[in-house]
Amino acid sequence: MTFFLILPSSSPHHPTLQPRYFVPFQQLRRQPTIVVDSTGLGAALTLAHWRGAATPTPLRDDTSAGSVLRALRHPHTPGLAAAAVTANHFDVDGFVGVWALLNPALALQHEDLLRLVATLGDFRELDWQHPQARQALQLVCWLNAEEKTRFYEPFGAPARRRREDEASAEKFAWFLPRFGDILQNPEPGRAVWEPEYSRVLQAVAVLHSAATTVRRYPQIGLTVVRTPEPLPYYALFSASRGTDMVLSLYDGQRYEFEYKYSTWIDLESRPTLPRLPLDTLAARLNALEATPRRWTHDGITDTGPLLRLSGKGLTKAQRYADPDQRPLYASSIPAEVLEQEVVRFFEAAYAGVEPRRYWSWAEIRAVSA
Known part of the structure; x- marks a missing residue:
């Protein structure tokens, strides 16, 4: 046209x-x-x-x-x-x-x-x-x-x-x-x-209620949101302003980790840490996982890479849609253990890496290597 x-x-x-x-x-x-x-x-x-x-x-x-x-x-x-x-x-x-x-x-x-x-x-x-x-x-x-x-x-x-x-x-x-x-x-x-x-x-009201807890790990740019049910992004991510990763912990041992779009672009307002491949973290979680499902993840060049317990593969449109509009599966890993594993992985991986602006993809891959 x-x-x-x-x-x-x-x-x-x-x-x-x-x-x-x-x-x-x-x-x-x-x-x-x-x-x-x-x-x-x-x-x-x-x-x-x-x-x-x-x-x-x-x-x-x-x-x-x-x-x-x-x-x-x-x-x-x-x-x-x-x-x-x-x-x-x-x-x-x-x-x-x-x-x-x-x-x-x-x-x-x-x-x-x-x-x-x-x-x-x-x-x-x-x-x-x-x-x-x-x-x-x-x-x-x-x-x-x-x-x-x-x-x-x-x-x-x-x-x-x-x-x-x-x-x-x-x-x-x-x-x-x-x-x-x-x-x-x-x-x-x-x-x-x-x-x-x-x-x-309605989701914002849940986020701000006693049913939800929010923990921030500023040294690695992570926000952890523990709330009963999946929330729309416009509510969920409002708790993560100033950080670039979100770990969502829902009732029934359902979880998702996501790199936010703020590390796909050149963010001007503040320095950021580079994205890291999630292979090692996924392998660790799979070693702990007792259900038949496997932890899978998107590549770091995806606009919003997800790490989640996989069922049928999600399309890009489904991954972009709100968390409450896609299936989430129960894990055998307790929420406290999952949070500890995620925090431990990034604390170790980011040791010695200083946040800054304007990372190139080549520099991001070099840090990963």
Whole structure:
């Protein structure tokens, strides 16, 4: 599908600039183009938090949308005058970045809220003390619900025998002209966003109740959440802000460990430790496991590697979905023992490794070796 979606826009600093417009990713080289939350040869300007992306140093941010918002406040950035904007996939962070470039004045007016939306969309983290936290959740829930209802779930394009960079253009075409209205007044979209919104708030109440305990191991960047039942990510990961690994311990000796997305990208706000392969940890757990099931894990270059007691293999879409939407199996290992094994593994593996910013994949693999 080839089209140009042209939207009225002007820079708050340079109102005479021609309006920006969205183009599908395949059209990147047909005109000077700003690439958001992606990388591509021939980009006039890259605004992405992907590891190793060519985002100008002054514009680096935890989210790609954050880099866009920084760029809008630095209007003389080389390449920012390009009129075309693209991304090679659709997600909350990338969409917010693209939309902000097409609607700069309104984006800067709502900058704090858009930063919350992008962070929640990518890292599943939200500061519930922030006065705009609930509005950010409403907007993300609206985006999620409309995406699934009208198109397909995240990482669902391959199952439909489609390329994400092609299929996602249809999502941008639908969302770009509509998001501004819902940003300024989420109430007309209540019927769309409220089901997931209510589910998350109920989970947040459980997270903050006596039924849940949260332990943090800052020296290894681990948060351990012990709670009765699996929770949606938007609740679960809010307890892990400032750390990069989460071990979830549920009743019935059901467990999951996950590396957060914050160690897949170049995080700007704080140093991080590099990801480590989980083979050795999985082997140790399998040696302790008395059930027929085996501990399996994803590779470190996956966006959110899971370590879990495996049943049928999960698709990428299932792994990305909330923990309460996939099967979890009972282990023979007591929760206290599992936590000790996980903490012991990372304390030993990270001994002598200093956290820092901007790890390359080559450096990460070297630490692993």
